[in-house]
Amino acid sequence: MAVQTEKKVIGFVGTGVMGKSMASHFLTRGYSVLVYTRSKEKAEELLAQGAVWKERVADLASEANVIITMVGYPHDVEEVYLGEEGIINHAQPGTYLIDMTTSKPTLAQHIYEEAKKHSLYSLDAPVSGGDIGARDAKLTIMVGGDQQAFDEMAPLLKIMGTNVILQGGPGAGQHTKMCNQITIASNMLGVCEAISYAKKAGLDPTRVLESIGSGAANSWSLTNLAPRMIAGNYAPGFYIKHMIKDMAIALETAKELGLLTPGLELAKSLYDEMAAEGEENSGTQALIKWYEKQR
Structure with a gap:
């Protein structure tokens, strides 16, 4: 079911070199943005822009209806999505999950299957373009997942990037x-x-x-x-x-x-x-x- 644009609450997990710029583009567009990162100091600029800090991934997941993750390693992705306090166990049905971390294709496929069991929509959407592309909203975004979920999320992805392409099913982005x-x-x-x-x-x-x-x-x-x-x-x-x-x-x-x-x-x-x-x-x-x- 489509989420009306004006009701989209963006949850952003991971606000490092690239994630910080990526999240900021939603704030400048007037979206409500919730953020979580392991080091709150890395989110201070976003909080100053109006983002709302969440102490736990679970808290963020329960309140956002679009969740974007940009973390470090596959084990971080696994913990953030599949852990007891993770996104899949706490997100509301109908929520869209977009992992923009570069991770394993097999993990992206696993997350997709687990998300589906909870009536969640999952896309793997790693990026290229580095800090400059993130800052200028000119990232290349390579997406894997279902066409319906891609079509719904494409307008949001295009806030961060200029080259957004659905490459195929789950794992194809990775x-x-x-x-x-x-x-x-x-x-x-x-x-x-x-x-x-x-x-x-x-x-x-x-x-x-x-x-x-x-x-x-x-x-x-x-x-x-x-x-x-x-x-x-x-x-x-x-x-x-x-x-x-x-x-x-x-x-x-x-x-x-x-x-x-x-x-x-x-x-x-x-x-x-x-x-x-x-x-x-x-x-x-x-x-x-x-x-x-x-x-």
């Missing part, structure tokens, strides 16, 4: 995000190697970007992260630790599918080295440091 991360993993190696080559050759890497950024070599990482690499700005738009998590899911899923992914394996091994050296909370562009230490 599978699509794995394709995205596999592409990015090898592309990041290429970006780092290009900048390192430019420096070794005595070129100005910024001027090199002006040339290659308008040709066939262009990519989101080249446009948005290469300038940060050159400037030595390693602040996280997307954490290395979360990229490692995503690559691990992609490798596990690819293995289940019988697919070899040597580029992905190499990228993960380099990111693992960086994490072991204390860079897990840096942005993914900090991978350039691996190349710099080879000098």
Whole structure:
């Protein structure tokens, strides 16, 4: 049953680097927004904008009729949705659940089945675009679930993103995000190697970007992260630790599918080295440091 727009109460779980911006777009549109995150300090800006803090996921779930989650890892998703104090056990029938965390396709399918038993509608809707896309409401949103639920939630998803596509049934959004991360993993190696080559050759890497950024070599990482690499700005738009998590899911899923992914394996091994050296909370562009230490 459709929820009238003016009666939608948005519950948002997870207000980190991206979640905070994503939730803020609903506040600026005049929606009632309830928020929960493990560290209340991360929600202070949203509370100042008019969001209402909830002490427990269960409290948020019982009051919202659309619940969006953007947490860290699959075990967090499992706890938030399937735990005793989780969303599925406390949401009212007819509530729409949208998990925007990058997680396992099989977990998304399991959540869908459990939600259905409780007369809840579930979508897996991971995103791409990083902190910039979240801030500017220009995320790519890859959705898995039923057509009816997608059609009902598409207007809300489009408040956060400009490229919102239903990829298929439950889990299809997560599978699509794995394709995205596999592409990015090898592309990041290429970006780092290009900048390192430019420096070794005595070129100005910024001027090199002006040339290659308008040709066939262009990519989101080249446009948005290469300038940060050159400037030595390693602040996280997307954490290395979360990229490692995503690559691990992609490798596990690819293995289940019988697919070899040597580029992905190499990228993960380099990111693992960086994490072991204390860079897990840096942005993914900090991978350039691996190349710099080879000098």
